[in-house]
Amino acid sequence: MDRLNVNPTRMVLTSLKKQLRVAVRGHKLMKDKRDELMKRFLDLARENKKLREEVEDSLEEVYQSFSIASAVMTPAMMEEALMYPKQSVKLTVGNRNIMSVDVPVFDFETETAGTESGNVYPYGFANTSGELDTAIRRLSDIFPQMLKLAAMEKEAGMLSDEIEKTRRRVNALEYVKIPRYQETIRYITMKLDENERGNQTRLMKVKDMMVEDAVLEKRERSEEAYAEYAAKG
Amino acid sequence: MAKIGVIGDATSILGFKAFGLEVFIGDTAQEAVHTLRRIAGEGYGIIYITERLCKDMSGELENYVRQRTPAIIPIPGADGNYGVGIAGVKKSVERAVGADILFGGDN
Numbered sequence: 001m002d003r004l005n006v007n008p009t010r011m012v013l014t015s016l017k018k019q020l021r022v023a024v025r026g027h028k029l030m031k032d033k034r035d036e037l038m039k040r041f042l043d044l045a046r047e048n049k050k051l052r053e054e055v056e057d058s059l060e061e062v063y064q065s066f067s068i069a070s071a072v073m074t075p076a077m078m079e080e081a082l083m084y085p086k087q088s089v090k091l092t093v094g095n096r097n098i099m100s101v102d103v104p105v106f107d108f109e110t111e112t113a114g115t116e117s118g119n120v121y122p123y124g125f126a127n128t129s130g131e132l133d134t135a136i137r138r139l140s141d142i143f144p145q146m147l148k149l150a151a152m153e154k155e156a157g158m159l160s161d162e163i164e165k166t167r168r169r170v171n172a173l174e175y176v177k178i179p180r181y182q183e184t185i186r187y188i189t190m191k192l193d194e195n196e197r198g199n200q201t202r203l204m205k206v207k208d209m210m211v212e213d214a215v216l217e218k219r220e221r222s223e224e225a226y227a228e229y230a231a232k233g
Numbered sequence: 234m235a236k237i238g239v240i241g242d243a244t245s246i247l248g249f250k251a252f253g254l255e256v257f258i259g260d261t262a263q264e265a266v267h268t269l270r271r272i273a274g275e276g277y278g279i280i281y282i283t284e285r286l287c288k289d290m291s292g293e294l295e296n297y298v299r300q301r302t303p304a305i306i307p308i309p310g311a312d313g314n315y316g317v318g319i320a321g322v323k324k325s326v327e328r329a330v331g332a333d334i335l336f337g338g339d340n
Binding site: 037041053056067079087092103108140151153154163 | 237251298301302309310311319321334
């Protein structure tokens with residue numbers, strides 16, 4: 001693992017240590033976030049799969065009813081019957097925050113234009129067949145499920161996106177950033193220790209030299225004194 | 234107030250019109266992409282697209298995954314189920330987990 005390109009000084013070492021602490025802390029938080037997201041996502045995905053299968057099955061039934069209806073009625077009549085919708089659907093998009101992922105919450109409201117009856121059929125019964133009624137009723141029955149599916153699928157998509165991002169961050173921290181910091185810190189520590197040892201030996205050497213000088217001087221002086229003493233007799 | 238849109242071929246989506254959704258008829262993926270681009274910024278909360286069209290416009294749909302709205306949801310059309318919707322669920326699982334663990338890898 002390559003280390004960062006920095007000067008091996010004490011100041012850099014301190015700041016690197018601080019950065020390493022932040023990175024380790026960040027890594028732990030990210031990892032927790034990833035695990036929690038994953039837990040939620042798996043439940044959601046399982047539910048999503050089930051709901052989608054249900055919706056797809058019931059939609060198939062709806063299409064079947066429609067094709068039966070279109071077999072009984074002429075296409076022109078059918079189109080005419082469905083052309084002008086009586087009710088309108090209003091969708092409210094709310095917000096839900098899951099581990100700082102903003103996912104939408106859908107809520108819908110239907111408004112029926114004609115007040116006289118509560119049904120959804122946008123046509124009179126004279127020219128249409130009962131099969132069309134069945135089809136429309138089935139559709140309106142499964143619509144809440146379709147809405148739930150939309151919200152759930154969006155949520156799953158966004159969560160999986162977020163999980164992917166978080167996982168990348170975790171891996172980048174775990175396998176690149178943190179080892180790099182550690183390596184650099186070790187490098188600087190070793191470099192500083194090496195300097196320290198070099199300094200130590202130098203000091204010892206200097207001290208040795210000074211001691212030698214002092215000893216020599218002392219010896220000289222005592223020899224002088226001895227010579228003097230001998231000369232005096 | 235958001236709207237709900239449906240894009241697909243006429244036979245599949247006429248019923249949705251009766252139910253009060255905004256319906257856009259498109260018979261090819263190209264038309265659908267066109268319609269989608271036009272209406273994506275117009276405050277639609279959900280856009281359902283039939284699977285037959287979806288399977289040829291996956292590149293375009295990718296762009297909307299990260300956005301909060303619109304949620305683009307594939308639904309089977311009258312001409313049958315192409316498995317695009319389930320494939321989408323599967324794909325999001327694969328992306329999150331790194332492996333497909335819900336579907337047993339058999340489909």
